[in-house]
Amino acid sequence: MDYDKLAKMSSLVPFPAYLGFEVKRSDRDCVVVEIVLRPEYCTMGGTAHGGFLMALADFTGAIGAMEVLPEGATSTTTVESKTNMIGAAPAGALMRATATPLHIGRRTSVWTTRIETDAGKLISVTTQTQMVI
Numbered sequence: 001m002d003y004d005k006l007a008k009m010s011s012l013v014p015f016p017a018y019l020g021f022e023v024k025r026s027d028r029d030c031v032v033v034e035i036v037l038r039p040e041y042c043t044m045g046g047t048a049h050g051g052f053l054m055a056l057a058d059f060t061g062a063i064g065a066m067e068v069l070p071e072g073a074t075s076t077t078t079v080e081s082k083t084n085m086i087g088a089a090p091a092g093a094l095m096r097a098t099a100t101p102l103h104i105g106r107r108t109s110v111w112t113t114r115i116e117t118d119a120g121k122l123i124s125v126t127t128q129t130q131m132v133i
Helices: 003-012 014-019 050-067
Strands: 022-026 031-036 076-085 094-104 108-117 122-132
Touching (some): 022 050, 031 050, 050 076, 050 094
Antiparallel strands (some): 031 094, 094 108, 108 122
């Protein structure tokens, strides 16, 4: 694993770095990002906020899209994203986002990101389209 590359990718976007997302794996086939769910990222009931889950999924899929950029491209941007909230995760849970490609094209890539607890409980599934810039 190239830790310098992972650190660089994490530092490219200030918001995910501020939230504390940690890239554990990043290649053209799979991206894994982890974070321990803090109380500040929860709803009134003490479980993961949907906006937090969407931010985690968006970042994870975008890292994947960066991995598959065609020669000459400089970046990527999300043009569509859809999230299904499946289960609840309590504050303190280790959250693991795993993104895999559905499609890799010249102008777009489509990624599915599953967010689960470290116990394997499915929390959400996001499908996003990333446009090549």
